[in-house]
Every structure is written in C-alpha cells, then in structure tokens.
Amino acid sequence: MSTTNTLGLSVSPGDLTGPAAFIAWNWFFAYVVLAPRTPKQIYGIDHNNNPRQDVNKYGSEAVRSGKMTQAQLELVQRVEAASANSTEGYILFTASVLFALVAGVPRDTIMSLCTVYSAARVVYGAAYVFIARHPWTLIRSTVWWVANVSCLYLLWTGATVQRM
Template structure:
C-alpha cells in the first residue's frame, strides 16, 4: 500500500480518504443539485435565468393566475429553495468537521458513523422540508437538522480529544 506525507507528521495510504471523500461529494451534490429548485421551476415554466433567485417573488403569483402551478406547488418550490439554502449553509460545517477529524486521525469507524448519521439526517431533513407542509409533522425537520449538526459537533469533539492535535 502506497503512503504519502500529509504534513503535520501524518502519513496515510492512498485509499484512506475514499470514504470521507465520497460522503463529502454526495452531500455537496445533494445540497447543490438534488435540492436545487431549478428543475421544478423549469417544469412549471417559471424559470428565468436572467434573475433566477427572484423567480418565485417576481413570477409566482402570475404563474398561479395563469394556471402554470397551484399555490401548493408554489409553496413546495419555496420550501425546496429554503431546504437547498440550508443544506448549502450546513455543508460548510460538515466539510470542516470531516476534514478536522481526518487531520486529527479520528478512528475511521467513528468518522464513517458520524458521516452516515449526517447524510441520513440531511436526506430526512430535505424530504421533510420539501414534502411536508403540515406544521406539526414538519417538526421532524428540526429533529433531522439537530441530528446532522450534532454529528458534526461530535466529530469536532472527537478531533479535539485526539492525541494528534493535543501533542
């Protein structure tokens, strides 16, 4: 197995980062692509590339009047935009916690478990945000949000306790 020098006195095999890199790539794709509202807006004919962040504000009411979409569909697109924005914002925290855990040599099973927890929590978060408009049931979104962020905080805690960073 080939090893390479990472700096900070750390050595790693060439396959060591495959799992964490896959989690980082998937969560980036989910936040920036899967939850992007652009496809839904194109489907309903209200996507305007000249100023796409204003599509809903500028053309939403007119699209309802013209029968392009219903109020419920418009609200779903709004929730999708909010879920995407929150996922993009949260991705930075996730990436930073994963990278710090890697540098600190947090045990791989611990890192994988935290990344899996975060990924599942974000999938649940996005699905609940986009698909559930009911006030009571949408509370599941908050549970999923806290679960994902707690997994990141856990990685930071494990990294802080690492002997690599304590030395």
C-alpha cells in the same frame, strides 16, 4: 490493515476514500438533488437572468394565471429553502470531516458520523419538501439537529483526540 466499524463499513487507517466519497455525495445532494431549478422549469417560472428571484418575481403571477396552484408554489418555495439550508450545512459538514481527519479521529468514528449526517440530510430534505403541516414539520427540525450535532461531535472529537 482494514477494520469494520459498527455500521459494517470497511475502513483502512490511512484511506481517505470514504470521507471523500461522503463529502462528494453530500455536495451532489445539496447542490444537484435539492436544486430548485428543475421544479421552477416544470412550472415555467425559471429565468436564468436572475434565478434567485424567480419565485418572488414570477410565482404569484403563475398562480393567478393558472400555470400552477398555490400549493405547487409553496412546494417550490420549500424546495428553494431546503436547497439553501443544505448548501449552508454542507460547509459545516465538510469542515468538520476535514478537521477530524487532520486531528486523527479514528476513521470508523468519522465514517459513522458521516453516515448519520448523510442519512439525516436525506430525511431533512424530504421532510422539508414534502411535509407542509404542523406538527409533522417538527421532523425537519429534529433531523436538522441530528445532522448538525454529528458535525459538532466530529469537531469535539477532533479537538479531544489523544495522539499516540
């Protein structure tokens, strides 16, 4: 038996396809889409021998030598920060979805909150990378909270769900 939730997503009571797809999509977004490797390769500061130190070690020199501008270096720094935050947030998201599934939270609730989280993370990533001026950077903080509250709500719902 399939039901449709308030977002128009079709879910079946025992179907794990939707939650699994959200977990996989958010992994791809955090670890691939927001990966800083491509921007670092574009500007010639990618060194695989110690990639987490590339921006610190080679960024300033790349600006001094004209390989990139200070604004481009700051963009790469924001990509790195967005990537780090997204991979950190992915753990809470995955844990909250799995907890909700085990606890028996209705699938439509899980799917709705997965959608909210995913949309917030996309907006967060774009805001972090492309918005560099205050007060517009507050958009990033706001959607960060939206994403995390959706995870916390999943945990709370799982902890308070009434079993039949």
